[in-house]
Amino acid sequence: MFVLGDTLARTRHARIWAVGFALEAWLWMLVALFDPHEVGFSAAIIPIICFTTASAICNFAGFLERAGRTPSVWLIAVATGAAIVQILLCYQSNHLLQVVAYAMFPAWRCLLFAVSVPLVAVDRKQASVTERSVIVMLLLLAISQAGMTVAAFLPMAGLSPKGAYTAALAFTTTPIAAAMGLFALMLMASDFSRERLRLIHTDPLTGVLNRVGFEEAARRQIYRSGARPLTLVLADIDRFKAINDRFGHLTGDAGLIGFARQMVDGLPDAALIGRFGGEEFTIVLPDHDGEAARSRIDAIRAALPGMVIPGGARLNLTASFGIAEHRPRETLEGLYARADAALYQSKQQGRDRTTVDATP
Numbered sequence: 001m002f003v004l005g006d007t008l009a010r011t012r013h014a015r016i017w018a019v020g021f022a023l024e025a026w027l028w029m030l031v032a033l034f035d036p037h038e039v040g041f042s043a044a045i046i047p048i049i050c051f052t053t054a055s056a057i058c059n060f061a062g063f064l065e066r067a068g069r070t071p072s073v074w075l076i077a078v079a080t081g082a083a084i085v086q087i088l089l090c091y092q093s094n095h096l097l098q099v100v101a102y103a104m105f106p107a108w109r110c111l112l113f114a115v116s117v118p119l120v121a122v123d124r125k126q127a128s129v130t131e132r133s134v135i136v137m138l139l140l141l142a143i144s145q146a147g148m149t150v151a152a153f154l155p156m157a158g159l160s161p162k163g164a165y166t167a168a169l170a171f172t173t174t175p176i177a178a179a180m181g182l183f184a185l186m187l188m189a190s191d192f193s194r195e196r197l198r199l200i201h202t203d204p205l206t207g208v209l210n211r212v213g214f215e216e217a218a219r220r221q222i223y224r225s226g227a228r229p230l231t232l233v234l235a236d237i238d239r240f241k242a243i244n245d246r247f248g249h250l251t252g253d254a255g256l257i258g259f260a261r262q263m264v265d266g267l268p269d270a271a272l273i274g275r276f277g278g279e280e281f282t283i284v285l286p287d288h289d290g291e292a293a294r295s296r297i298d299a300i301r302a303a304l305p306g307m308v309i310p311g312g313a314r315l316n317l318t319a320s321f322g323i324a325e326h327r328p329r330e331t332l333e334g335l336y337a338r339a340d341a342a343l344y345q346s347k348q349q350g351r352d353r354t355t356v357d358a359t360p
Contacts, residue, residue: 011191013065017184020058024177027051045090052105052173053083059180060112063119066187082108099152105169106148109176113142120187130190134183141176148172203275205253206260214274218284219332221272225286230326231293232335233283234343235263238318238351240279251309255317258309266300282336290325290356297321297354320346324357 030047057079061071082104089101120135121127127135152165201213209217222230237243237259244252256279263273263283272284285293304317322343324335342355349355 011066011188013062014184014188016058016065017062020055020062021177021181021184023051023055023058027055028174046087049083049086049090053079053086053108055177056108056112059184060116062184063116066191067119067122069119102165102169103149103152106145106152110142110145110149113138113145117142128190128194130186134186137179137183141179144172206257206275208260208264208281209272209274211274211276214272214276214282214284215332217272218274218282221284221286222326222332222335225326227328228287229289229292231285231288231290232324232326232332232339233285233293233297234322234336234339235259235281235283235297236320236343236347237279238320243315243317247315251315254309255307255315258307258315259304259317259319262300262303262307266303267296290323293323293325294354294356297323301352301354318352320351321354322346322357323354 027048030051057075061075064071086101086104089097089104092098092101117135117138120138121131148168151168201209201216203210218232237255240252240255243255256275260273260275260281263271263281267273267283267285270286272282274282276282283297285296288296301319301321304319306314307317309315320343322339322341322345324338324342326335338357338359341359342357346353346355
């Protein structure tokens with residue numbers, strides 16, 4: 001796990017998971033070397049509870065980190081308190097208190113599995129198949145551990161170091177640890193694949209989609225749109241070569257970044273934004289007809305002159321836009337050709353304007 005965490009996914013949550021599984025491995029190494037039945041259950045219970053609690057907290061903290069949340073000190077404080085209470089209960093002569101101590105093992109797992117479920121899907125609107133699978137398996141594990149918790153209070157549980165319930169706890173611990181390790185590996189592999197795909201489909205300068213990524217996403221969006229309106233917008237920064245020649249390529253790059261940011265900030269989240277190359281950008285606006293798209297684009301175009309670019313300087317950019325509304329059974333290529341013709345009209349009519357395709 002440590003090796004995979006350093007190669008497959010160099011992330012903090014992968015390293016936290018690796019620590020958790022290392023603690024689990026050390027626990028079972030100690031159990032194998034020092035059999036609790038031989039050294040005495042009272043002597044073995046403290047390291048068992050400590051290692052089990054620490055491993056569970058690492059697993060949960062890994063899910064928190066992966067979801068972009070920093071594990072709180074309160075998490076460690078609560079877990080430490082629970083471990084101390086469980087240890088104290090194990091040494092009580094009252095049978096009910098001992099039952100509670102035994103039941104805390106599966107109850108603790110059940111709680112952590114349950115609260116980990118909403119953390120699995122990083123993007124809840126587009127959860128991957130792997131994330132959905134892990135969610136289902138975590139729920140099943142939580143239900144099984146809830147059943148084990150209830151079973152501790154049944155008369156036939158056999159609560160003793162050599163009893164049936166203790167044997168069941170020991171028997172299920174290894175498969176659960178293996179399952180959590182499998183879940184972690186699945187999520188790390190899924191994240192690695194998604195990140196590599198994102199890099200392949202992203203323009204490294206502006207952070208929007210590149211041509212390959214945009215075309216793939218646009219085809220999917222056209223297919224999903226059905227009878228709903230959808231428009232394609234082509235944008236071209238006016239006289240961009242002159243900006244590069246006058247201010248230098250670094251300023252030109254900052255202008256491209258600022259232009260992309262204006263579109264990202266000024267368009268709805270459902271919009272697809274891509275850079276086709278150079279100073280040419282493309283946009284897909286779902287649920288927008290030609291005039292609705294013009295209204296959106298004109299608001300962005302009006303904000304371009306005097307735009308603040310990365311670094312704090314102001315750049316007097318203008319851009320020309322061409323808009324085409326998707327027609328039934330029209331391909332992306334056909335839609336692009338009409339938007340490109342509309343963009344050409346904007347350029348021919350003096351630049352810094354928006355043209356909506358009106359061909360029959």
